Amino acid sequence: MRAPSSRDAALGEVLLAVEDVSLSFGGVRALTGVSFDIRKGEIRAIIGPNGAGKTSMLNVINGFYQPQAGRITFKGQVRTSMRPYAAAHGGIARTFQNLALFRGMTTLDNIMAGRTLKMHRGFFWQLLRYGPALKEEVEHRRRVEEIIDFLEIAAIRKIPVGRLPYGLQKRVELGRALAMEPDLLLLDEPMAGMNLEEKEDMSRFIIDVNQQYGTTIALIEHDIGVVMDLSDRVVVLDYGQKIADATPDEVRNDKNVIRAYLGEPHGTSV
Amino acid sequence: MASIDPGLDTLPKLLIHNAAAIGARPAMRHKDLGIWQAWTWQQVLAEVRAFSIGLAELGLKRGDKFTIIGSNRPRLYWAICAGQALGAIPVPVYADAVADEMAYVVAHAEVMLAVVEDQEQVDKIIAVSERLPHLGRVIYDEPRGLKDYDHGRLIAFTDVQEIGRKKLADDPECLRRWEAGIAEGKGSDLSIILYTSGTTGRSKGVMLTYENTIISARNANTFDRLDCKEEVIAYLPLAWVGDYFFSYVQAYAAGYCVNCPETPDTVVQDRREIGTTYAFAPPRVYENVLTLTTVRMADAGPLKRRIFDYFLSVAGRWGEKILDGEKVPLGARLLYSLGNFLVYGPLMNQFGLSRIRVAYTAGEAIGPEMFRFWRGIGLNLKQLYGQTEASIYITAQPDGEIYSDTVGTASPDVEVKISDSGEVLFRSPGVFTGYYKDPAKTAEVLTPDGWVHTGDAGFFDPKTGQLKIIDRAKDVGHLKDGTVFAPKYIENKLKFYPNIREAVAIGAGRDFACAMINIDITAVGSWAERNNVVYGSYQELAGNPRVYEMIARHVDEVNRSLSEEEVMAGAQIRRFLILHKELDADDGELTRTQKLRRGHITDRYAPLIEACYDGSNSADISTEVTFEDGHKGVIAARVAIRDMRTYPVPAARMERAA
Numbered sequence: 001m002r003a004p005s006s007r008d009a010a011l012g013e014v015l016l017a018v019e020d021v022s023l024s025f026g027g028v029r030a031l032t033g034v035s036f037d038i039r040k041g042e043i044r045a046i047i048g049p050n051g052a053g054k055t056s057m058l059n060v061i062n063g064f065y066q067p068q069a070g071r072i073t074f075k076g077q078v079r080t081s082m083r084p085y086a087a088a089h090g091g092i093a094r095t096f097q098n099l100a101l102f103r104g105m106t107t108l109d110n111i112m113a114g115r116t117l118k119m120h121r122g123f124f125w126q127l128l129r130y131g132p133a134l135k136e137e138v139e140h141r142r143r144v145e146e147i148i149d150f151l152e153i154a155a156i157r158k159i160p161v162g163r164l165p166y167g168l169q170k171r172v173e174l175g176r177a178l179a180m181e182p183d184l185l186l187l188d189e190p191m192a193g194m195n196l197e198e199k200e201d202m203s204r205f206i207i208d209v210n211q212q213y214g215t216t217i218a219l220i221e222h223d224i225g226v227v228m229d230l231s232d233r234v235v236v237l238d239y240g241q242k243i244a245d246a247t248p249d250e251v252r253n254d255k256n257v258i259r260a261y262l263g264e265p266h267g268t269s270v
Numbered sequence: 271m272a273s274i275d276p277g278l279d280t281l282p283k284l285l286i287h288n289a290a291a292i293g294a295r296p297a298m299r300h301k302d303l304g305i306w307q308a309w310t311w312q313q314v315l316a317e318v319r320a321f322s323i324g325l326a327e328l329g330l331k332r333g334d335k336f337t338i339i340g341s342n343r344p345r346l347y348w349a350i351c352a353g354q355a356l357g358a359i360p361v362p363v364y365a366d367a368v369a370d371e372m373a374y375v376v377a378h379a380e381v382m383l384a385v386v387e388d389q390e391q392v393d394k395i396i397a398v399s400e401r402l403p404h405l406g407r408v409i410y411d412e413p414r415g416l417k418d419y420d421h422g423r424l425i426a427f428t429d430v431q432e433i434g435r436k437k438l439a440d441d442p443e444c445l446r447r448w449e450a451g452i453a454e455g456k457g458s459d460l461s462i463i464l465y466t467s468g469t470t471g472r473s474k475g476v477m478l479t480y481e482n483t484i485i486s487a488r489n490a491n492t493f494d495r496l497d498c499k500e501e502v503i504a505y506l507p508l509a510w511v512g513d514y515f516f517s518y519v520q521a522y523a524a525g526y527c528v529n530c531p532e533t534p535d536t537v538v539q540d541r542r543e544i545g546t547t548y549a550f551a552p553p554r555v556y557e558n559v560l561t562l563t564t565v566r567m568a569d570a571g572p573l574k575r576r577i578f579d580y581f582l583s584v585a586g587r588w589g590e591k592i593l594d595g596e597k598v599p600l601g602a603r604l605l606y607s608l609g610n611f612l613v614y615g616p617l618m619n620q621f622g623l624s625r626i627r628v629a630y631t632a633g634e635a636i637g638p639e640m641f642r643f644w645r646g647i648g649l650n651l652k653q654l655y656g657q658t659e660a661s662i663y664i665t666a667q668p669d670g671e672i673y674s675d676t677v678g679t680a681s682p683d684v685e686v687k688i689s690d691s692g693e694v695l696f697r698s699p700g701v702f703t704g705y706y707k708d709p710a711k712t713a714e715v716l717t718p719d720g721w722v723h724t725g726d727a728g729f730f731d732p733k734t735g736q737l738k739i740i741d742r743a744k745d746v747g748h749l750k751d752g753t754v755f756a757p758k759y760i761e762n763k764l765k766f767y768p769n770i771r772e773a774v775a776i777g778a779g780r781d782f783a784c785a786m787i788n789i790d791i792t793a794v795g796s797w798a799e800r801n802n803v804v805y806g807s808y809q810e811l812a813g814n815p816r817v818y819e820m821i822a823r824h825v826d827e828v829n830r831s832l833s834e835e836e837v838m839a840g841a842q843i844r845r846f847l848i849l850h851k852e853l854d855a856d857d858g859e860l861t862r863t864q865k866l867r868r869g870h871i872t873d874r875y876a877p878l879i880e881a882c883y884d885g886s887n888s889a890d891i892s893t894e895v896t897f898e899d900g901h902k903g904v905i906a907a908r909v910a911i912r913d914m915r916t917y918p919v920p921a922a923r924m925e926r927a928a
Contacts, residue, residue, distance in 0.1 A: 155535035
């Protein structure tokens with residue numbers, strides 16, 4: 001249904017470039033000289049076996065970890081260190097491998113929380129909930145309702161997220177990240193622990209987010225099948241090093257990738 | 271027979287009339303982005319007019335067929351009226367129909383144009399487009415996901431309205447021509463073709479005129495005293511005759527407001543917010559709500575459970591009498607009021623039924639327990655019996671004359687009689703004009719003097735004077751020993767248990783009766799959770815020995831109840847099994863209105879049925895299933911078969927029978 005040729009042309013300039021990034025914790029090297037870029041409007045996947053450094057890479061991108069070497073260019077600006085708050089302000093939103101929602105709050109309030117950075121009125125104005133503050137809140141609520149409609153979660157709008165099944169919680173988390181209207185959306189294993197139907201739904205939403213809002217998406221995923229269907233380009237990490245960076249089809253047939261996932265062949269050749 | 275004013279004999283005329291007479295009253299609401307948006311009759315007229323003229327510009331003309339596919343959204347209802355204003359004939363299709371079924375109806379009706387809800391429906395049309403030679407433009411309501419589609423054929427609903435508005439602005443004669451076109455329409459014109467989801471064979475297109483539908487709707491409105499202050503929620507399939515009447519024809523005739531839910535999942539919440547006053551639902555809906563309540567009550571604290579149980583028994587004893595206006599002692603009245611305050615009121619409010627004046631159940635028999643429960647807590651639940659071919663109404667229960675096992679007396683203007691073979695026949699102004707392009711089938715059902723064969727076996731209950739339906743006439747058979755075997759009668763008894771969602775009774779021409787059962791995943795799933803029964807899938811839960819134990823107890827109770835009935839005592843269930851998958855309309859096992867398609871089920875599950883009669887204790891089955899997106903797979907399972915004891919038929923009756 002997607003027209004690849006028109007997409008390639010549409011893929012624009014580099015939004016984020018990672019150059020020669022290395023990260024270690026004490027003696028453990030999590031990332032070693034990794035470089036790749038994310039172009040505007042694409043769905044970029046980062047895959048690799050367990051412990052390959054995928055989540056570390058995301059944490060470096062959104063400023064949670066400081067790399068010891070290398071540099072990151074986001075929207076043309078070079079940075080070596082950045083706080084997560086600044087990253088969020090700059091337009092990077094993310095979801096987490098293990099959900100990070102306010103469990104006692106409703107779906108609506110959780111997504112509303114994603115609008116925090118967009119609110120301009122101060123704390124006291126919001127307490128008053130009068131005049132400009134009220135007007136602002138109405139506008140934010142409208143945006144949040146659009147997201148609720150988009151993600152088809154109207155039925156759970158007023159339900160505390162702690163009571164929702166896992167697949168729906170994941171969707172709420174995606175909603176909250178979308179509420180920030182990010183330029184770059186980082187998804188950490190958006191489909192972990194889901195059944196086939198939930199995975200298909202989530203894939204559909206990821207594609208729709210990319211198409212409708214034009215959001216650039218970088219995602220980490222375990223399920224290779226899903227990644228190959230979704231993404232425009234794939235980076236493969238293994239033991240903290242980049243071993244491939246190409247289109248899904250090329251990656252699928254890459255010897256290094258096959259070896260990293262299936263292990264070294266013994267005796268017979270692959 | 272009733273006649274109708276030629277100024278108000280079509281639906282577009284009624285719309286213009288309502289816009290003039292009660293123009294500022296709400297005609298339609300839709301919850302969008304969390305807020306109820308309302309349209310008055312005047313605004314609806316403006317929306318319909320713009321779309322209608324847009325349709326004319328796209329080439330839709332008198333006599334053309336067009337289809338509507340989607341869930342209950344205001345624009346789809348407007349599209350029906352917009353097409354009718356041009357003299358075109360709407361042919362709605364069930365939104366959950368798989369592409370193949372949809373292709374059959376669209377091709378058979380020679381549909382020229384489609385108005386669909388969203389990408390899902392567009393995809394289905396594209397998938398089968400080479401089989402639809404007549405189909406031209408496809409109009410969609412929801413643009414999401416359709417951006418990259420080829421827009422040579424596709425066009426947005428709002429764009430069509432824009433074409434219409436532009437035409438209206440540019441051409442001063444256009445409005446007059448449009449209104450003249452409406453005035454040209456007559457009550458005897460074909461107004462809609464509704465394809466019935468037949469329990470056998472392909473579906474048939476029932477043709478109804480404006481007169482058929484408007485007279486029936488008027489009569490129904492008078493019967494239940496419905497006026498422009500009613501509120502209904504539109505949530506039943508758009509392609510079903512019930513929704514066409516409740517959410518469209520009766521609304522236009524009475525001028526009441528139709529509310530479209532935000533999404534199909536939010537109906538209960540939306541109903542609560544609106545506070546509907548008039549409701550219609552198949553028994554399944556009432557059953558689901560009760561199952562959900564029972565399941566939740568099982569998780570409540572002991573005090574709450576005691577209060578709930580106690581006041582339900584009070585409701586069971588006095589509720590119906592109070593509802594029917596009978597004499598009730600003061601003490602009981604006070605107790606009932608307390609129950610109303612503590613239990614019934616909050617319960618009704620939870621379901622959004624607090625303001626209901628009249629609620630109907632139809633389509634299937636409703637369990638007597640279920641019926642008593644709802645009426646006991648104060649819902650004015652009534653039964654009606656109808657058919658698409660009758661413009662719904664054949665019989666209905668008047669207020670105050672309600673019984674759980676009858677379907678009421680003949681509706682206004684309807685004559686009902688029982689043929690010599692026991693079949694129910696009727697004649698009314700609502701009788702359809704025929705099946706589209708199928709004169710042979712029409713002749714089988716419709717006699718030259720206007721009587722329609724319903725295909726249902728029934729009789730007038732001498733005690734109440736109301737009609738009782740036994741079963742589909744052709745389904746009533748005999749066991750080998752000559753005992754009468756009415757499968758639906760047995761199935762209904764089984765289905766009254768919340769744990770049993772669906773049942774298929776087999777026995778015609780056999781030595782004894784058997785049953786295939788579908789468990790209800792909500793009820794049994796909740797039971798499993800409370801009893802530490804671990805399961806990974808529907809199939810695993812269905813095959814669990816403890817689930818078998820539980821269902822066996824239900825079957826045993828059904829057998830005991832059958833043994834007490836003279837006619838049915840011989841047809842007790844000797845063996846039963848629990849099916850490994852849910853019966854599903856996508857697999858052709860149920861109709862789109864959730865009725866069993868026996869022939870098809872018997873073929874599909876032939877190995878299981880054989881095993882029931884050859885004495886084996888289990889059987890292997892593999893069935894092809896269709897997933898929601900249309901692709902197919904195979905489910906294989908080994909299904910266990912359980913033997914049941916039967917109850918002796920009381921001796922006195924045996925003698926009489928012999």
